[in-house]
Amino acid sequence: MQNSKTQNTTRTISDIGLLWMETCRHLTKKRKSNITTATLEQMFNIGNRSVIFLLITVGFIGMVMIYQSCFQLQRITGDLSMIGPNFIKIVIFEIGPSITGLMLATRVGAGIAAELAAMKVTxxxxxxxxxxxxxxxxxxxxxxTASVVMTMMLTILTISIAIVTGGISAYIWFDINPRLFFRLDQVESWDVITAVLKAFFYGQIIPIVSSFFGFRAQNGSAGVGDATTSAVIGSSFGIILCNFFISAIILILRDIIT
Amino acid sequence: MIDFKNIHKTFGTNTILSGLNLSIVQGEIMCIIGTSGVGKSVTIKHLVGLIRPDQGEIWFDGQRIDHLKERAFVPIRKRIAMVFQKSALFDSLNALDNVALPIQKHEGLSLEQARKQALGFLEKVYMDNHKESYPHELSDGMQKSVSIARAMTINPEVMLFDEPTTGLDPVSARRIDNLIFDLSKTTKMTSIVVSHDVKSIMTISDRIAFLYQGKVYLLGDPAMFSTSTDPIVQQFISGTATGPLVTPGF
Structure with missing residues (x-):
């Protein structure tokens, strides 16, 4: 029983890998069909339609993070002068890309899986x-294509919004001067590289995992529901794993190079 | 032209086909009939690689095709078209673009050129007045007609019809029957029609294969089928609830 579950998981992961390779093969292929229009439509669906949802989510996360961090720090050291630069650093290399990826996995991943699953069962x-x-x-x-481009663009946007809302809440509740808060002296080029890499890979994970589960749907409307659930869980899990490995690789590389 | 040799297919613990043998001759209209769940649709999907057999051989025009990889099926699918049970029109495209898509793909034409050709196919199934309609705006019968037009675009040698009249009112069903018959006879293509609509089968078929318990139980022309004294065949024709016919799930 356990062995069969392990085999199924291994098979699923390898099939997702094959689907990714097949997609990349098509990406490099010359084609006659009008793929640009479809890509632009998807960019609108994935990007524009996610903007409000993402901005509100990361806006509140930025505020809560700053509130909690300042509140705790004030109790321990009382020195809030470095909260801004460190917050900006964490938002760039960790919170911004990962929250964007996870939020897109729920909204975009579910949408892709449901659409393709419905097409499969019909x-x-x-x-x-x-x-x-x-x-x-x-x-x-x-x-x-649309997901890769829009995830990167949305990540830039969410990082900016989280920093701005964090700065505003720091000023309102803890009276931290914006000049003291909005400093980039803790941000290194490695942080930016990490953010770009994460957004790039999250943008690939979401459509591939979601399409995989959509294509595998069976048994009518119940199958569509199952595919959607699996897509969200699978994409989120993939993003968390990818986050860990990119962070680890970048840390090791940074140690080797610097 | 088409040979199914000793085909076995099981889904999980459910055995659908258990040694099916069937030969189809070029140019004929072969109707595959049987109760629900007996494996009629499964049989024809084997022919275009949408389902692979667990065991057995499938031959098409002298070529063994059951072991081919997905990409190797592309040239086969240029010769065999299929009309799906629920029409399977693409939701996001209107009737004209549904028909234009395969033309654009197969002939490498621009969308505008493909649309011009697609309109001709829609005219053949009397759907040119509904070219701008999306699938959800069309009745089931209209969707079937557009689906037939889409399948015709590749000028197939073989056309597979998966329950073309199921769910249609009697008038629409007879119109679809006439369309299938006229197309098959005028283009001299081979047609395989999966159905359990006895009236429809008797009207259009050259030969009938009655599937029962995973095998071809009776094979013959409509006259032989209707005059058969076999109690299982008779029960299927009469549609009575009691009798020797074992139906999956009942």
Whole structure:
């Protein structure tokens, strides 16, 4: 029983890897179809439609983080002069990309999985295969490209908003001067590289994992629900694992190089 | 032209096909009938690689195809088209673009050029007046017609119809029957129709394969089928609830 579960998990991971490779193969292929329009539509769906949701979420997270950090720090040391630079550093390399990725996994991942799963159970995916159109090229590739681009752009936006809301709450509740708060002296180029890499990979994980579960859907509307749940769990889990490995690799590289 | 040899297929613990043998001749309309869940749709999906057999061989035009990889099925799917049970039109495209997509893909045309050709196919199924309609705006019968037009775009040698009249009112069902018959006879293509609509089968088929318990139970022309004294066949034709016919789930 345990062995079979392990085999299933291994198989799922390897199948997701194969789907990612197949998508990358299509990415480098010359094509005649009008893929740009589909990609732009997906960029709108993934990016523009997520903006408000993300801004509100990270805005509040920024405020809560600063409130809690200042509150605790005030009790222990009473020195809040370094809270701003350290907060900005953490938001850039950790909180910004990861919260963006996790939020997009719930909104975008669920949407992709539900749409593709509905197409699968109504035989539209089979119909695509029958008409000679590759479902990977036609359905996943535009979502993949759009997700990578928009996750990176949204990450920049969410980092900015978290920093701004953090700075405002620091000023209102703890009277920290914005000049003291908005300092970049703790931010290193490694932090920016980490953020870019995380956003780049999260942008790939979300559509690939979600499409995989969407394509695997079976058994009508119950199958669509299962696929959506699996997509959100799988994408979130993938993002958390990816976060760990990128952070670890960057730390090791930084130690070696500097 | 098409040979299924000793096909076995099991889903989980549910055995669907257990040694199915069937040969289909070029140009004929072969109807595959049987009770729900007997494996009619599963059989035809084997032919285009949408389902792979657990055991057995499938031959198409002298070529063994059951072991082919997904990419190797692409040229086969340019010769065999399929009309799906629930039409399977793409939700995000209107009727014209649903038909234009395979043309664009197969012939490498621009969208505008593909649309011009697609309109011709919609005219053949009398759906040109609904070219701008999306699938959810069309009735089931209309969706079936658009689906047939989409399948015709590749000028197939073989057309698979998966329960083309299921869920349609009698008038729409007979119109679809006429469409299938006319298309098959005018283009001389081979048609395989999966159905349990006895009236429809008797009207259009050249031969009938009656599937029962994972095998072909009876194979013959409509006259032979309707005059069969076999109690299982008779019960299927008459549609009576009691009798020797074992239906999955009952």
């Amino acid at each position: 035989e539209q995916i089979d119909a695509l295969r029958m008409t000679g159109v590759s479902p990977v090229e036609y359905l996943i590739l535009p979502r993949f």
